[in-house]
Amino acid sequence: MNIRRISQQRSPLAQNTSSQRFQTIQRLWKELSKKRALFLLVLFFILINAVLGVMGPLLIGKTVDHIVYDGGDKIGLFLLGLVFVYLFYSITAFLQNYWMINISQDTVYRLRRRLFEHIQLLPISFFDRRQHGELMSRFTNDMDNVSSTLNSSVIHIFSSVLTLGGTLVVMVRLSPLLTVITLLVVPIMFFGMRWITNLTGKLFREQQKYLGELNGYIEESISGQKIIKAYSREEEMMEQFLEKSKRLREAGYWAQTYSGFIPKLMNLLNNFSFAMIALIGGILAMHGSVSIGVMITFTEYARQFTRPLNELANQFNTLLSAIAGAERVFDILDTKTEDENDSGEDVEHIRGEVTFSHVSFSYEKSDSTIMDVHFHVNPGEMVALVGPTGAGKTTIINLLSRFYDCDSGAIFIDGKNIQQISRSSLRKSMGFVLQDVFLFEGTIRENIRYGRLDATDEEVEEAAKQANAHSFIMRLPQGYDTVLSGDATGISQGQKQLLSIARAILRNPSILILDEATSNIDTVTELKIQEALKQLMKGRTTFCIAHRLNTIRHADQILVIKDGKLIEKGTHESLIQTRGFYYDLYTHSDQKDVG
Numbered sequence: 097m098n099i100r101r102i103s104q105q106r107s108p109l110a111q112n113t114s115s116q117r118f119q120t121i122q123r124l125w126k127e128l129s130k131k132r133a134l135f136l137l138v139l140f141f142i143l144i145n146a147v148l149g150v151m152g153p154l155l156i157g158k159t160v161d162h163i164v165y166d167g168g169d170k171i172g173l174f175l176l177g178l179v180f181v182y183l184f185y186s187i188t189a190f191l192q193n194y195w196m197i198n199i200s201q202d203t204v205y206r207l208r209r210r211l212f213e214h215i216q217l218l219p220i221s222f223f224d225r226r227q228h229g230e231l232m233s234r235f236t237n238d239m240d241n242v243s244s245t246l247n248s249s250v251i252h253i254f255s256s257v258l259t260l261g262g263t264l265v266v267m268v269r270l271s272p273l274l275t276v277i278t279l280l281v282v283p284i285m286f287f288g289m290r291w292i293t294n295l296t297g298k299l300f301r302e303q304q305k306y307l308g309e310l311n312g313y314i315e316e317s318i319s320g321q322k323i324i325k326a327y328s329r330e331e332e333m334m335e336q337f338l339e340k341s342k343r344l345r346e347a348g349y350w351a352q353t354y355s356g357f358i359p360k361l362m363n364l365l366n367n368f369s370f371a372m373i374a375l376i377g378g379i380l381a382m383h384g385s386v387s388i389g390v391m392i393t394f395t396e397y398a399r400q401f402t403r404p405l406n407e408l409a410n411q412f413n414t415l416l417s418a419i420a421g422a423e424r425v426f427d428i429l430d431t432k433t434e435d436e437n438d439s440g441e442d443v444e445h446i447r448g449e450v451t452f453s454h455v456s457f458s459y460e461k462s463d464s465t466i467m468d469v470h471f472h473v474n475p476g477e478m479v480a481l482v483g484p485t486g487a488g489k490t491t492i493i494n495l496l497s498r499f500y501d502c503d504s505g506a507i508f509i510d511g512k513n514i515q516q517i518s519r520s521s522l523r524k525s526m527g528f529v530l531q532d533v534f535l536f537e538g539t540i541r542e543n544i545r546y547g548r549l550d551a552t553d554e555e556v557e558e559a560a561k562q563a564n565a566h567s568f569i570m571r572l573p574q575g576y577d578t579v580l581s582g583d584a585t586g587i588s589q590g591q592k593q594l595l596s597i598a599r600a601i602l603r604n605p606s607i608l609i610l611d612e613a614t615s616n617i618d619t620v621t622e623l624k625i626q627e628a629l630k631q632l633m634k635g636r637t638t639f640c641i642a643h644r645l646n647t648i649r650h651a652d653q654i655l656v657i658k659d660g661k662l663i664e665k666g667t668h669e670s671l672i673q674t675r676g677f678y679y680d681l682y683t684h685s686d687q688k689d690v691g
């Protein structure tokens with residue numbers, strides 16, 4: 097069953113406005129506040145740390161004034177005060193950092209878990225439109241960005257804001273004139289920073305997007321290595337890789353270059369402000385308008401004042417890149433899951449009576465894939481779907497399994513509209529044996545048990561015996577405990593099919609879906625598979641997508657699909673007698689292979 101990725105909708109570069117950014121910060125804040133108590137403690141330590149940071153220069157100035165103007169008899173007390181301030185400054189800095197790492201790791205862990213849970217519940221149509229590697233990068237790059245920002249930026253931002261506020265209050269109290277001089281550079285800093293961060297924000301988002309696309313491409317080219325080599329497409333792959341890689345380099349280059357301007361601009365303005373304070377402060381001190389201690393405090397504050405601004409600017413970039421990452425994560429979390437659209441109820445037992453009543457469906461709004469399909473299947477019947485490639489056979493199965501919902505008409509199982517049956521109970525009653533067998537990294541036993549997780553070892557082996565898989569499994573060095581790698585290269589295509597039949601037997605479904613289960617397989621294994629399938633099909637409603645017509649001659653019903661329409665239906669004999677499209681298919685194909 098191939099559910100094709102027809103269009104990879106490239107999401108336009110997220111035009112995230114300030115209000116969207118604010119919303120994302122709010123959501124991140126919400127995520128963070130699950131460790132509220134610890135976070136409040138960190139905030140408290142940030143506050144203490146900022147107060148101590150403001151007190152340091154003030155105390156240095158006071159110490160100088162005490163020596164110059166009061167004779168310095170209490171110098172020991174001042175020095176003790178300085179040791180206390182700077183020691184606790186370091187301790188609080190360490191603790192806030194330590195706890196923030198704890199909070200951020202926990203938050204990212206929970207976010208990652210939610211993302212994974214959510215992805216499991218998303219409808220198949222969501223995956224049709226996305227590259228797998230691009231989705232992967234939301235787990236890796238985007239999460240890393242969020243994590244590193246929470247680790248450092250949160251502290252820096254809070255601490256900078258508090259330090260700025262505290263410093264400003266003390267500065268105004270000490271000397272309003274010197275405060276104005278220190279603040280002269282702030283508007284230039286503010287507007288310069290705004291301009292650059294607007295630009296870099298866009299560039300960072302672009303960088304994240306291209307990185308996701310590149311990851312997707314790399315993932316595709318690794319999983320498709322066999323085909324790439326078989327068709328000698330290495331050079332084209334390389335060219336496309338370079339194109340994507342260059343695009344990423346370009347975006348990264350400009351993002352880093354522009355963001356690199358910020359500290360340089362800050363430094364320049366910082367030095368300017370420092371020189372002005374030294375010059376004007378010196379003149380004022382000479383005339384006795386301010387004390388030497390105040391001037392020293394101010395030169396230190398001038399540095400201290402621009403440092404948090406500098407820090408804010410730097411952290412702003414990291415923050416923007418994390419917001420871009422978080423947006424991409426929230427974007428998935430906001431996508432409706434299958435359950436959210438599911439008003440169906442759980443059904444205990446399904447007998448397997450299936451009715452398609454004038455069903456129409458299209459993947460894309462522009463063209464119809466299935467048109468007015470109408471048929472009825474009794475429980476336990478074997479139904480074959482035949483027709484040219486792209487006719488819509490797989491789509492009919494997709495609709496029956498509620499991977500997609502039909503646009504008009506209705507599908508009934510045991511007389512009940514499947515919209516009223518929950519997806520999970522519907523799928524629990526179905527078993528799939530597909531052409532592309534998907535085996536997980538794990539033992540053979542675990543792979544068979546995937547059909548029913550609570551099955552005992554005996555039940556697993558019994559299912560393997562019924563599926564004719566037991567003898568080949570026992571010939572493997574570790575038998576049922578043989579570990580299969582992700583792509584199960586150690587076993588043949590036919591053996592994979594047998595395992596997937598064992599899996600379906602274990603599931604004991606009322607409705608069975610077979611998709612070309614016996615193509616590309618040697619005759620001996622094919623016989624084994626046919627035999628196993630016969631066992632499996634007994635007493636179950638079976639839908640078989642068949643390309644080789646001689647395998648379905650005994651079907652109770654054959655549905656002939658062409659261009660999305662059900663054009664003929666009946667038994668093999670009746671369809672041959674009708675001499676219609678099926679007759680043509682059957683007689684004009686030597687191998688009876690039509691798809």
Ligand SMILES: Nc1ncnc2c1ncn2[C@@H]1O[C@H](COP(=O)(O)OP(=O)(O)OP(=O)(O)O)[C@@H](O)[C@H]1O
Pocket residue numbers: 098099100101102103224459460465483484485486487488489490491492691
């Ligand atoms: N996820 C999808 N998004 C958009 N179009 C799709 C999607 N899956 C299938 N299609 C299109 O729908 C039509 C029917 O496809 P479907 O897979 O049902 O045909 P099929 O009869 O099973 O073909 P085959 O025998 O080759 O598997 C085709 O034109 C196909 O390109």
